[in-house]
Amino acid sequence: ETLSIIPFHGIQLTTCYHYLPFRLGNNRQFIPYSRIRDVVINETLSCWNVKFYLAIITSSHNHQPALHIAFPVGQYY
Numbered sequence: 063e064t065l066s067i068i069p070f071h072g073i074q075l076t077t078c079y080h081y082l083p084f085r086l087g088n089n090r091q092f093i094p095y096s097r098i099r100d101v102v103i104n105e106t107l108s109c110w111n112v113k114f115y116l117a118i119i120t121s122s123h124n125h126q127p128a129l130h131i132a133f134p135v136g137q138y139y
Contacts, residue, residue, distance in 0.1 A: 063133040065116070071095055073118060075132055093130060097121055 064076040072094040079086040097120040104117045116132040 065132050073098065073101075075130070077133075091130070093118060093120055099127065 063078070064074075066074040066076065068074065072092055075091045075093070076088055078088040098118060099121055100119045102117050102119065103114060105112055105114050107113075118130040118132060120128050120130060122128060
């Protein structure tokens with residue numbers, strides 16, 4: 063997974079899917095700089111697990127906030 067910061071334009075999130083030795087494809091998402099409100103490292107609890115992930119908080123045209131999960135940062139048991 064890749065997070066590319068393009069100054070003054072935005073952030074591109076790329077996820078590549080592999081099944082060794084084959085590359086199955088990738089998914090790209092571009093978030094314009096004008097929609098980005100904040101970038102945070104967030105945590106979630108699942109049973110006895112604590113999972114951390116990088117998230118981008120954005121706003122849409124009608125000013126509704128949205129959360130884009132870039133990729134998991136780490137997992138602790």
